[in-house]
Amino acid sequence: MFDDRSEESQPRFNPPNAPVMVVGLRHAVFLSPDGEIEELPHGAAAKRARATRPILVHTPACARRLKIDPFAAHDLLELFAFVRPAQFCVPTPRGIALATGQKPADDLIGQAEALAEAMKRLLQELATLHRNKRGPALSIAWPMARGHWPWGVSVLAALGADGDGPHRYAVYEGLKVWKKLGEWAEHAPPPPPANYPVDPKDARKRLKELLGEGAEERPQQADYASSVCSAFGPRLHDGAPNIVLAEAGTGTGKTLGYVAPASLWAQKNDGAVWISTYTRNLQRQIDQELDRLYDDPKDKRLKAVVRKGRENYFCLLNFEEAQRPLAQQPHQATPLGLIARWASTTRDGDMVGGDFPAWLTELLGNRFTGALADQRGECIYAACPHYSKCFIEKTVRRARSAEIVVANHALVMVQAALGGLDDSSMPTRYVFDEGHHLFDAADKAFSSHLTGQEGQELRRWLLGAEQKGSSRARGLKQRLETLIHDRDELRDAVNAVIVAAQCLPEQGWLGRIHDGSQHAKGPAEVFLAHVRAQVMARSADGDRGYSIETDCKPTVTEVLASAADLDRALEAMEKPAKSLIKIIAHMLDEKADELDSAERQRLDAAIRSLERRAIMQVAAWREMLASLVEETPKNFVDWFAIERQFGRDFDVGMHRHYLDPTLPLTLALAPTAHGMVVTSATLRDGTGDEEFDWAVAEDRTGAAHMPLPAVRAAMKSPYNYREQTRVFIVNDLGRDNPDHIAAAYRELFLASGGGALGLFTAISRLRAIYDRLTGPMDDAGLQLLAQHIDGMDVSTLIDIFRVERDACLLGTDAVRDGVDVPGDSLRLIVFDRVPWPRPDILHRARKSAFHGARYDDMLTRLRMKQAFGRLVRRAEDRGVFVLLDNRMPSRLLGAFPDDVEVQRVGLREAIEQTKEFLGNKSQP
Structure with a gap:
């Protein structure tokens, strides 16, 4: 199947006969296999890209920049994920260059040459794999190549493939990574820890050891x-x-x-x-x-x-089930093969923030990435054939x-x-x-949420997929299948729970309740329809496409009547669920000598899951429904809401939060x-x-x-903020005029030469400013990234921002709290306005309970303090913080360090001082 070359022998280098393409802000560069360079505007580049299947980095991002749909390409990120599974790489040309040991270039021609070299180095790595690693890699590459993976021919050549490969009945054998994983071992539970204290002197000594010899004294x-x-x-x-x-x-x-x-x-x-x-x-x-x-x-x-x-965490059973259609859909071997490479190398199977490259989700789609995790609580524990190798259990x-x-x-x-x-x-x-x-x-x-989405999720967890082929969802009966087939009492209890769960919202509930309660199916949907009607009738904001809410009290008659019906239906579901738990607990006790450890673990897990999903959740819902007639307990805040995304209803229901959740x-x-x-x-x-x-x-x-x-x-921070930072509050700008705000962002970003983080208190304003900034930033040669617009998760955007020194990033709360960018890749922060808390029903109640207006001030200072703290991460960092809101009250200035002088200036002065302080020779 492959040759037995030594690591020193020459690789078979068979690169694709395709040009390398790097898409810039205004044009694209093509590097032909013969070394010819051609520069094309975006329109012509788009046509060339569709016709040539180019070698590039991050196809979706390139397509967005060219303003076309994703096209067929040789994406170097896919090659990187195959050659170096479970390794980090920033998904840009500079990132690939750095990951392959090259000095990154700033110009497009240099980046195209670096991509060609990166491809060569990655294929050479495959060619020099140790024979113990080459076989497993080849067994995964075969089905990917048969599925017409663009890199398939080159990868097979580098791995030394000889002949036609495995027999067609065994071609997918390499994707069955669970066969190669080691098993975890069960051990006796550890004893409780001792209680010896830690001496502060010993802590200082340990700290010195951790820092190592010659570390800076702090x-x-x-x-x-x-x-x-x-x-x-x-x-x-x-x-x-x-x-x-x-x-x-x-x-x-x-x-x-x-x-x-x-x-x-x-x-x-x-x-x-x-x-x-x-x-x-x-x-x-x-x-x-x-x-x-x-x-x-x-x-x-x-x-x-x-x-x-x-x-x-990655679920091996979901991965096995995802492979079933391969015989009919061989092209799916490409995404599944890349996941198999990762799964065979990963440290712990963590798909979210671990060693799984976040950009693979955008390249392959959620179906072949995030959906392979146990996102819906469907784990069957010891009944799973892969239980002894499960990443979570390990x-x-x-x-x-x-x-x-x-x-x-x-x-x-x-x-x-x-x-x-x-x-x-x-x-x-x-x-x-x-x-x-x-x-x-x-x-x-x-918190507790009696909403359509939550209800449908519980229904799916209990009943499983109700439409054939719609999903791999496993219901309660499937999860307990091998335990109940010869136990009548257990089977009857499970069936009773499933029958009672029909009261919960069914797929398509949102469309039905939108048309009124007469179209609703079952008591939960009728209740939600009446809740929606009350919210629409009482909303102070009107129907402007945003999420809206209203107080529960006074409750309209229709809501009270449907709440009573739903409560009776939930009680009818709660009773058999409690009976089922008792039966299982009794079985664990009475048949202790008959049950093997796997059965015992499954029954234990079933009890915990039922208590959490079907007992605790339903009990909380029933308490919420009861409070519509009775007094709401003093520690809680209740309200009705219609939640929307992109102007459309997403969820409807009743919400309950603790007034003070730290209790x-x-x-x-x-x-x-x-x-x-x-x-x-x-x-x-x-x-x-x-x-x-x-x-x-x-x-x-x-x-x-x-x-x-x-x-x-x-x-105190060891940094000298007086010398290292500047804080400007712009006092001559109309904060409600998006054109003025966009102009301020544009000129400040140009003044810093990029390396700028733009923070917004609302997604709608971020989108409005982004649309106005794209052209000017393109003209200035500054890359513009944006949360909620670029199809990448926040951590990937921040990774790109960190590597692309002169990029600009727009974001909201998640960026403000999560960004950690030492060095001059972040040298300017621009906040669109004072980040006051959203004045919703929950905030109104907490403001009343916690110091009134001081509560608003405290939350706002905290947010600004967090944002300012992103600016200086090392002793040599310098940065400017600009707030585009002349309504910033002086009492909020405690958000900034004591030694920082906060200056209230006009926009022109803020721009000039930013340019002067950062020493930027930016483009005019």
């Missing part, structure tokens, strides 16, 4: 490591964890500052410290920092684990014996609420990084947590009243509700 970092040690002391009272609130200014080095005492505690006490973040970007950064603690990758794999929700078991577990707030919240995710074990020590987001994370975790958070964590560090660069408010600012931190993190007072610690 007194703030050492002080920080000492200050958080009290969270790693023994707990003195039941239900009263030791808490440290630690604010560490940007540049303190808080990650290694808390890793030092956390790792010491884990090693001294044979336990795990859970480090929790809000964003996936920080989760990835912390994982990278742990290389300092564990310099041996094998040691790190045993002692450091990244944990996320099950919906983030990660769960590794986490039980790890020293450091890097998780996220969402997972920790769910784990705390349920008393454990995969078993009843709970961590005792936590570090909550990005602690200023604890309030928002708890708000999402402990359920502390109730869930306090009983089992022994110590917690809550840390961020922006924990406190910036009013200047120190006691009030700390009180805000305690309110927002839940520390105010804990039995013991929190230890407070604050470290």
Whole structure:
């Protein structure tokens, strides 16, 4: 099937007979196989691209720039994903050049030459693969080539393919990666950790070891490591964890500052410290920092684990089922082959923020990427033929014996609420990084939504796919199939739940309720139709295409009547679900000597899933319905809403949030947590009243509700913001005139020569400004990226922004919180207006409960503080922050460091000073 060449022998180099294409902002460059260069305007380039299947980077992005539909091409990202699976690469010509060891070029001709060289280097890598790796690669390349993968011929040649390849009945054998994966092993549960404290002196010493010889002295970092040690002391009272609130200014080095005492505690006490973040970007950064603690990758794999929700991980059963149509649709071998290459190499199967290239989703489509994860809670656990090789189960078991577990707030919240995710074990020590987001994370975790989307999702989880061939969704009966076939009582209970679930919204519910309750099917849809009618009747904003909401009370008669009908239907579903749980629990008890471990695990998992999905959720819905007649409990805020995307209804229903979501958070964590560090660069408010600012931190993190007072610690940033930054508030601009705002963005971006981040408080304004900026930015030769417009996820956009030094990026909240771009790739931030909180019903209630107008100010200062903190990430960074809103009140200036002079100037002066401060010789 392939030759047995040594690594030193010459490869068979058979590149495609196609030109290399690089699409610029105004024109495209083509490099022919003979080395001829041709420069074409976009219109002519589009025609050439369709006719020649060029070699390029990121076909969808090139097509968007050429303003045409995606076309057939030799995408180097696909070749890179095959040759270097589970490796990082920025999806641009410069990114490919860097990834293949070249010096990136700024001009299009240099980039085209770099792409040609990158192709050659990648194919040479394949040709020199060790024989142990060449066989598996070839077994995946064969079906991809048979499916007409553009790179198929070149890849087979580089791998030394000889003859016609495998027999047609075995051609897809290489895609069955589950056959080659190792199995996890079950171990006895670990004993509880000991309670030896961490001495601050030892923490400082460990920190010094982590930094290494010759590292820059940072007194703030050492002080920080000492200050958080009290969270790693023994707990003195039941239900009263030791808490440290630690604010560490940007540049303190808080990650290694808390890793030092956390790792010491884990090693001294044979336990795990859970480090929790809000964003996936920080989760990835912390994982990278742990290389300092564990310099041996094998040691790190045993002692450091990244944990996320099950919906983030690759599902082998979904992958097997996705391969079934291959005989009839051989072209699907291309996306499945690239996924197989990744799956055979990945560290832990994490498809969201792990080693899975995010740009593959746009190249291959969600059907062959994200949809292969267990996004809908359909796992059948031990009944799965791949259970013993499952990535999720491997990660769960590794986490039980790890020293450091890097998780996220969402997972920790769910784990705390349920008393454990995969078993009843709970961590005792936590570090909550990005602690200023604890309030928002708890708000999402402990809220309830009686909506059409949620109801349809529960129906699908219970009934499975109701239309043949519409999806691979497995229902409750399928998940328990092998357990119920000879157990009548269990089968009858499952059938009763399924029959009762018919009350939930059916596929197509949104269109039916839009036409009125007379078209609705079942009590849930009738209720939603009446809710929609009440929202439409009472909305203050009218029907302008945006999401709208209204108070539940006073409730119209039709809503009350349909709510009563729905409550009875949900009760009829809740009863058999509870009976089913009792039957399963009884079976576990009565037949303990008959059940094998796989059956026991499946039954345990079935109980946990039913309790979470069919009991807790339905109970919350019934409480919400009851409150329409009775008083709403004082700790909750209820409302009705129509949610819209792109001007169209997306969801309809009733929502319930805690007034203070840190209450359920502390109730869930306090009983089992022994110590917690809550840390961020922006924990406190910036009013200047120190006691009030700390009180805000305690309110927002839940520390105010804990039995013991929190230890407070604050470290100033080591950066000289007075010298390194400028802050301008533009006072002569009409903020409601999009033409004026777009002109301001344009001139400021030109003044900085790119490297600019434009932040918006509304997606609609971002889109309006983007449309006005594309032409001028193209003319200036500055690449313009935009969240919600470019078809890439935020992390990929930020990766591109980081590498493309003079690019400009427009974004909203996710970019403001998630961007970490050291160096001069980010040297200007422009905020369109003061980021006041959205004045919705939930905010109205919280504003009334938390200090009135001061609550608005606190949230706004926090957002601006976070945005400003993106600007300087290293000691040598310089940057300018501009706010295009003359309504910025002076009381909000506490968002900026004390040593920064905030200047209120006209737009012309802001442009001139930006150009002068950044030393930019930009184009006129």
